[in-house]
Amino acid sequence: MKIGVLALQGAFVEHRKKLEKLGVEVVEVRLPRDLEGLDGLIIPGGESTTIGKLATEYGLIEPLTAFARNKPVWGTCAGMIFMARDIGVRQPLLGLMDITVQRNAFGRQVDSFETELDIEGLNGGGPFPAIFIRAPRIADVDEEDVQVLARLEDGSAVAARQGHWLVTSFHPELSDDDRLHRYFISLINDQK
Numbered sequence: 339m340k341i342g343v344l345a346l347q348g349a350f351v352e353h354r355k356k357l358e359k360l361g362v363e364v365v366e367v368r369l370p371r372d373l374e375g376l377d378g379l380i381i382p383g384g385e386s387t388t389i390g391k392l393a394t395e396y397g398l399i400e401p402l403t404a405f406a407r408n409k410p411v412w413g414t415c416a417g418m419i420f421m422a423r424d425i426g427v428r429q430p431l432l433g434l435m436d437i438t439v440q441r442n443a444f445g446r447q448v449d450s451f452e453t454e455l456d457i458e459g460l461n462g463g464g465p466f467p468a469i470f471i472r473a474p475r476i477a478d479v480d481e482e483d484v485q486v487l488a489r490l491e492d493g494s495a496v497a498a499r500q501g502h503w504l505v506t507s508f509h510p511e512l513s514d515d516d517r518l519h520r521y522f523i524s525l526i527n528d529q530k
Contacts, residue, residue, distance in 0.1 A: 339362050339363065339377050339378075339523065339526060339527075340362070340363045340364075340365060340375060340376050340377055341357055341362050341363070341364055341365070341376065341377060341378045341379065341380065341522075341523075341526070342364070342365045342366070342367040342372060342373060342376040342378070342379040342380070343357070343364060343365070343366055343367065343379070343380045343382060344367050344379065344380070344381045344382060344389070344393075344398075344402075344417070345366035345367055345368050346368060346384075346388075346389055346392040346393060346396070346398075347384045347385060347388045347389055347392060348382040348383050348384015348385065348389065348416055348417075349382040349383045349384060349414070349415075349509060349511055349512070350366060350380075350382045350384075352382075352509075352511035352512060353380050353382050353414075353511045353519075354366065355511075356510075356511050356516060356519050357380075357519060359516065360516060360519060360520065360523065362523065367379065367398075368396065369396055369397075369398070370396075370397055370398060370401035373401055373402070373405050376405070376409065377409065377410075377526045377529075377530070378409055378410040378411065378412070378522065378523075378525070378526040378529075379402075379405060379406070379409065379410075379411045379412070380411075380412045380413075380414070380417070380522070381411065381412070381413040381414070381416075381417030381420055381421065382414055382415075382416070382417055382511070383414045383415030383416045383417060383471070383509050383511075384415075384416045384417075385416060386416040386419035386420055386425075386429065386441065387429050389416055389417075389420055390420060390429045390430030390431060391429075391430060393420075393430060394430045399430060399432065402432055403432055403433075403434070406432065406434050406503065408529075409502070409526075409529065410502040410503065410504070410522065410525045410526050410529055411434065411502070411503050411504075412503075412504040412505070412506075412522045412525075413503075413504070413505045413506075414505075414506050414508070414509055414510060414511065415471065415472075415473055415474065415506070415507060415508065415509055416474075417505070418439060418474055418476075418505035418506060418507060419431075419439050419441055419474050420432055421433075421434045421435050421437075421503065421505055422434075422435055422437050422438065422439040422505075423435060423436055423437060423438065424437075424438040424439070425438070425439045425440075425441060425474075426438070426440070426441075427441075434500075434503055435484065435498070435500045435503050435505060436479065436480035436483050436484050436500060437476050437477075437478065437479050437480070437484055437498060437500075437505070438476070438477045438478035438479075439474045439475070439476055439477060440474055440475050440476075440477040441474050442472050442473075442474065443473065443474050443475035443477075443494065443507075444470055444472075444473050444475070445472075446472060447471065447472055449472075450469075450470060450471045450472065450473075451470050452467060452468065452469045452470070453468055453470070453490065454466070454467060454468070455468045455488045455490075455496070455497070455508075456488065457487050457488040457497055457517075457518070458485075458487045458488065459487060459499075459521060460517045460518070460521060461517070463515070463517055466488075466510070466513075466515055466517060466518065467513045467514075467515055468488075468496070468506075468508040468510070468513075469508055469509045469510075469512045469513060470496075470507065470508045470509075471508075471509060473496075473507045473508055474507050475490075475494045475495060475496060475507055476494075476495035476496065476498055476505070476507070479495065479498060483500050483501075484498050484499070484500045485498060485499045485500070486498050487499055488506075496508060499525075502525055502528075502529050504521075504522060504525060506518065
């Protein structure tokens, strides 16, 4: 199995390390040719405006969209924003998932927090230690096509799946728990 991590900006190294510990071959994706032969792709957290601008500059928007039609893609934090259909402001997006995302929904960097989340589809191990840093939230979903996998106590949707696409508001790559990475690998295996 070979998984790409979009390596334009943000927490791509942490995702790479987590996948390598699980025995996965990892490719850092910076140009369209880097998508060749990949089984799936992670779009990491970082700064969504910067990721969108760099993806546009390096000619990645259309290749990423074409790749995602048939292959699993997981967006974490800024990656979730980049995958959303609508975010309420103009910036480059892939527009893959039928979700509306509110950027910085929980405040600034100083308002970062960690909480335990029950995530649908994770096998065993109890709640997941979710780390939120300037995190977005899912403000609206197309309930026919999108399955919300986790919510905070206040009802905010923070993880969702639409077919072979996955998004999380938080940073699973920063915790010691590898269950979400294993879950993504299972999505790839299901797609093969």
